[in-house]
Amino acid sequence: MVKTVGLIGAGAIGTVLAEAIEQKLVNCDELVVFDIETTKVEKLRALVKFPIKTASNIDELLATNPIVIVEAAGQGAVREYYPKLIASDAELIIMSTGALLDLQLTPKVHFPAGAIGGLDALLAAANAGINEVTLTSRKSPKVLFKSNTQETLIYEGFAEEAVKLFPKEMNVAATLALTVKPVKVQVRVISDPQITRNTHEIWVKWHYGEMQLKFANQPHPDNPHTSALAAWATIRLLQDLLKHKEISQTLF
Ligand SMILES: NC(=O)c1ccc[n+]([C@@H]2O[C@H](COP(=O)([O-])OP(=O)(O)OC[C@H]3O[C@@H](n4cnc5c(N)ncnc54)[C@H](O)[C@@H]3O)[C@@H](O)[C@H]2O)c1
Incomplete structure (x- = not known):
């Protein structure tokens, strides 16, 4: 076949x-x-x-x-x-x-976990109970269609809204939301002129502890919105x- x-x-x-x-x-x-x-x-x-x-x-x-x-x-x-x-x-x-x-x-x-990882740990923790998930994503102003010269928080809200406002940047937020459902994923998007890599920091508080995950991904050369x-x-x-x-x- x-x-x-x-x-x-x-x-x-x-x-x-x-x-x-x-x-x-x-x-x-x-x-x-x-x-x-x-x-x-x-x-x-x-x-x-x-x-x-x-x-x-x-x-x-x-x-x-x-x-x-x-x-x-x-x-x-x-x-x-x-x-x-x-x-x-x-x-x-x-x-x-x-x-x-x-x-x-x-x-x-x-x-797939996409531009992040550690979903196995989140799925495991979800069985016991997750209290809070926060995603902080940093990308360059150019990628976010901004022109700030200082680090600027450009969005704070929840994954469901973030994916609509930043459809090319926030699949990571959606992936997290699908993984920890029905827990709400809080999202912060920072436009950072110093950044050279797309960075996602995930903070999780769950029943038996906390998790901190950080990914600093080289953007794809043909599409800087996408992490390799x-x-x-x-x-x-x-x-x-x-x-x-x-x-x-x-x-x-
Ligand atoms: N899950 C994640 O963590 C993650 C990470 C990066 C990118 N993504 C998403 O993956 C998708 C692909 O990313 P990419 O960097 O390859 O994008 P890209 O823009 O480089 O390529 C997308 C291609 O799809 C084609 N296309 C668009 N609409 C189409 C349609 N309706 N039917 C058929 N073809 C169509 C375009 O012509 C283009 O060639 C995007 O939605 C991106 O946001 C997800």
Whole structure:
């Protein structure tokens, strides 16, 4: 059976994913890509040697029967294609987690830790009870479309609102919110002219202690909104899902 992976979005994350397949970090036979900008797919095809199939729309992508589909396009794409995606047989990896806060999740919907980590510890603590989660994200003014020359707090609120105001920056807040649900995630966004890396600090107070997690991620050179770690986290989750599929096909 041909192991096909579907990809929606041939941008920064999609490109790292295609390169990982080329380097055989991901064990699949075929990659089918759909991007509303066809030039993006052409650019990707020129970059890697293994053959990439192009789909012109979501139905064409689904018709290739991918076993896993990776969404790396945007919150709008998730909302638009979600009904068709969850009706398919594919496992789904959703990168634009901000969109998932308003959608009904099913067991086939997966999301990676993305630009952060430590979700295993948060899930463990959630069983005992989490009292508070605060995310403080620092990015450069340029990325946040600001021009401040001093460190400035530009937003304070909750994850649900943050993902709408900063759709490209706050998937991390959504990922945390999905993990600790129904606990509310407090968010602070700081525009920091000194910063060279996208920094996320997470503070958690739970029943038996506290946690402090900090990630200082190099931005992706093609898309400074996106941290390189997010792409590598997608690859890791894709490896796991493909391996799991392989095992279940051997068993049944
Ligand atoms: N979960 C996380 O921690 C995390 C981290 C970084 C980025 N992200 C999110 O992942 C997504 C992809 O990130 P990226 O850096 O690769 O973005 P990108 O802008 O570099 O690439 C997105 C690509 O998707 C295409 N696209 C947009 N809308 C589409 C649609 N409706 N249908 C098909 N293609 C469409 C664009 O043409 C573009 O080529 C973004 O939503 C980003 O915010 C999540």
